[in-house]
Amino acid sequence: MSIDLRAEASRPAAPAAPTARASDRPAHRSRRRRGYALFALFAFPNLALIAVFAYWPIVANLYLSLTNWDFISPEPLFVGLTNYTSMLASPSFHKVLWVSLVWVVVVVGISLLLGVLLAALFSKKLPGTSVVTGIVFTPHVVSGAAIAVVWLFIFDPNYGLARVAFNLLGAESPSWTTDANWALPALLIVSIWKGVGFVSIVYLAGIQGLPTDVLEAAKLDGASSFQTFTRVILPLLSPTTFFLVITQTIGAFQAFDLIAVMTNGGPASATTTLSWFIYEQAFVRSNVGLSAAAGTVMFVLLMLITVLQFRFVEKKVHY
Numbered sequence: 001m002s003i004d005l006r007a008e009a010s011r012p013a014a015p016a017a018p019t020a021r022a023s024d025r026p027a028h029r030s031r032r033r034r035g036y037a038l039f040a041l042f043a044f045p046n047l048a049l050i051a052v053f054a055y056w057p058i059v060a061n062l063y064l065s066l067t068n069w070d071f072i073s074p075e076p077l078f079v080g081l082t083n084y085t086s087m088l089a090s091p092s093f094h095k096v097l098w099v100s101l102v103w104v105v106v107v108v109g110i111s112l113l114l115g116v117l118l119a120a121l122f123s124k125k126l127p128g129t130s131v132v133t134g135i136v137f138t139p140h141v142v143s144g145a146a147i148a149v150v151w152l153f154i155f156d157p158n159y160g161l162a163r164v165a166f167n168l169l170g171a172e173s174p175s176w177t178t179d180a181n182w183a184l185p186a187l188l189i190v191s192i193w194k195g196v197g198f199v200s201i202v203y204l205a206g207i208q209g210l211p212t213d214v215l216e217a218a219k220l221d222g223a224s225s226f227q228t229f230t231r232v233i234l235p236l237l238s239p240t241t242f243f244l245v246i247t248q249t250i251g252a253f254q255a256f257d258l259i260a261v262m263t264n265g266g267p268a269s270a271t272t273t274l275s276w277f278i279y280e281q282a283f284v285r286s287n288v289g290l291s292a293a294a295g296t297v298m299f300v301l302l303m304l305i306t307v308l309q310f311r312f313v314e315k316k317v318h319y
Helices: 005-010 026-064 082-088 091-122 129-141 144-154 161-168 183-208 212-220 225-236 238-253 257-262 274-284 288-316
Strands: none
Touching (some): 144 161, 144 183, 144 257, 183 257, 274 288
């Protein structure tokens, strides 16, 4: 009997028996469940701490902003949006917002400008650069209250170093912390002096991490030092600038220690920022509801500024 080999070869092969996928095996499912359990075990304490110390205070503050409370009454009195309407309609609060805006724009803008210039200077590795870098960075790690006390002596119109400088110019030293026209500039000077060291160190780290081949290519193309800095280094530092703009803006909004020691929010509310207004309403005037409402406004402003920066500024960042 002959066998047709061609017919046998043309027959379709019998389907193989289905095999279980690796992910459907009991052992794999057991390992996956143990992995989820281990992740939950390590993540839950952190999530609980974040919920208790970050998100719950936001919710509690939002509730207090709808009440009238003085820390003494047994229960806060619910008043709805009264705190918000009275605060937003007050000219004094408008002045607080304006002072806060000036503070943030001046401190962040000048700190970034001076910081990147100092970083470019430090990157040249001149003699004594390491010592100068340490001196510039030191105010950032020193207590704000200690710095404020030192600068109070410097600004003293009778005995301070500022008086000596003005006398050399043939002028009298102003009353820096007691004159409404000079109090805010005095605080801005101290705040910038304290924070510029941190900004310069961050920028210096960014400059040291730039690709050397790009800088060498710019030199080979005949670019001057100024052109290399403005057209090559600054664009490549855009991620660092983006990070510093966000962190410095948040820090400027939360400025408190310098104001508390040097001016106490005065004179005539000339240095009352939003953070000081929150403290004053709660712990000086015992108006917890209004303080919580101002805190909510500050939180919303910071959220809006951060979202806008991520929405528009990040598009110009070159990673």
